[in-house]
Amino acid sequence: MANRTYEVMYIVDPDTPVDTIGKLNEAVGKLVEKEGGTVVRMDDIGIRRLAYPIQKKEDGHYVLFEIEGSGQEIAELERRMRVNDMIIRYITVRVDEDRKAATKRREKREARAAKRTKFRPSGASAEAQAEA
Amino acid sequence: MAEKEMEILDERGLDVGEDVIGDRPRRYQRRRPRQVVPEYVDWKDVDYLRQFVPERGKIMPRRISGISAKDQRRIAQAIKRARSMAMLPFMAD
Numbered sequence: 001m002a003n004r005t006y007e008v009m010y011i012v013d014p015d016t017p018v019d020t021i022g023k024l025n026e027a028v029g030k031l032v033e034k035e036g037g038t039v040v041r042m043d044d045i046g047i048r049r050l051a052y053p054i055q056k057k058e059d060g061h062y063v064l065f066e067i068e069g070s071g072q073e074i075a076e077l078e079r080r081m082r083v084n085d086m087i088i089r090y091i092t093v094r095v096d097e098d099r100k101a102a103t104k105r106r107e108k109r110e111a112r113a114a115k116r117t118k119f120r121p122s123g124a125s126a127e128a129q130a131e132a
Numbered sequence: 133m134a135e136k137e138m139e140i141l142d143e144r145g146l147d148v149g150e151d152v153i154g155d156r157p158r159r160y161q162r163r164r165p166r167q168v169v170p171e172y173v174d175w176k177d178v179d180y181l182r183q184f185v186p187e188r189g190k191i192m193p194r195r196i197s198g199i200s201a202k203d204q205r206r207i208a209q210a211i212k213r214a215r216s217m218a219m220l221p222f223m224a225d
Contacts, residue, residue, distance in 0.1 A: 009176070009217060050218035060218065064176070091217050093175065102172035109171070 005040070005099070006067045006074055010081060010090035011060035014047055024086060025063055028077065035076050037069025054088050066095075169203040175213035178220060185211060189224040 012021050021044070029039050045062035054060065067073065074092055081090045174180070184192045184207050191211050194204045214220040 007176075011217065048219075051215070051221040051224075052218055054218055062217075089217060091213060093213060099172060105171040 003068055003096075004071055004094055005096040006069070006071075007093045007095050008065040008067055008074070008077065008090065010063055010087045011050075011054070012063060013055075013086050013088055014057060014059045014061050016061070016086050020086070021061060021063070024084075028065065031077060031080065032065075032067055032069065032073045035069070035073030037067050037073035039065060040068050041066035057088065060088065167197065167199050167203075169199055169207065173203075173206045173210045175210035176219070177210075178214055181207070181211050181214055181220060185220060187224060189221040 012024065025042065025044060029042065032039055041064075043064040045064060047059050048062050050058055050060050067077075078090070078092060081087045170180075184197055186192055191208050194201065197204070197207075199207065211220060215222050
C-alpha cells in the first residue's frame, strides 16, 4: 500500500484546560501509531481568533498533525473526532499528491529559467524592464 | 492616464468586489501583470491567501487577480479549506 501523507487539523474548545488538550494530542498520536500510521509532525498552534463564531465561541485552540499512513488510521481518527465534543472542527487534507505536483512544477520552472538565461544571459534584466 | 494608474493601486486587495458608483460605467481594470503563484499553495497560509480575498470575503475573480485558470483553482481550493477551519471568513461585513 502506497503511503500517503495527510494533514489533520482540528480546533479544540478554548475553554478546555491546557493539560487536557495535551492529553488529547497524545491520544491522537497513540491512536495513529496503533493503526499503523506515523506522526511526521505535531504542531500545537494554540489559541487563535476564529473568522466566524462556531458553537458560540469566538476563539479556538488549533492543533495540526502531519500523518503518514495508509488512510485507515485517518478513518478511525475522523470517527473519533466526530464524537468528541472537545473538538469543534476538524479537517483532513491529503497532501502528498499536491506536493509531488509542486516539485514537478518547480523543476519545470527552474528548467525554463535555466534555458532562458542560457540563450540570453541578460534576459532577466530585460524582462524586468518589460514588466515595469 | 494618471487616474488609471491610481485605480490599479486602489484595487489591490481592497474593495474590488464593490460596484463603482459614479458616472463611469462599472469596469474593472483589465489584467494586472501576471502574478507568480507559488508551486505549492498552502491552505494554512492565511496571510498569503488574504491577497485573494477582498474585504467582503469573496474569492477574487480571475479577471481581477490576473492569475492563470490553473492557479485560480488551486487558490480557490485553498481558500475554501481555510474557510472551513474558520481561518478565513465565508462572509464579512
